[in-house]
Amino acid sequence: MTLRFIAKDPNTNGDNCPTVWVDEKTNDFIIQGWKADEATERECLETGTIPDTEAVVRLSARMVAAIREACDAADGAALR
Structure with a gap:
């Protein structure tokens, strides 16, 4: 699995915060x-x-x- 980091919650202190990734092989979203x-x-x-x-x-x-x-990111990868 190759996860592409998208972003963390902009108001986080950096610890254990909501985060979004895209799996570059499947285009699935990974959400924390x-x-x-x-x-x-x-x-x-x-x-x-x-x-x-x-x-x-x-x-x-x-x-x-x-x-x-x-x-x-997922939509763009799906078009390739």
């Missing part, structure tokens, strides 16, 4: 975020299950630019 609290998970479960291989994470709206950049 805060674990969702129980109330958020319960609400998500109203629309379906959360398999053991998946997680609900929360990202700050400050990460919008990073997600857009990841979309552009």
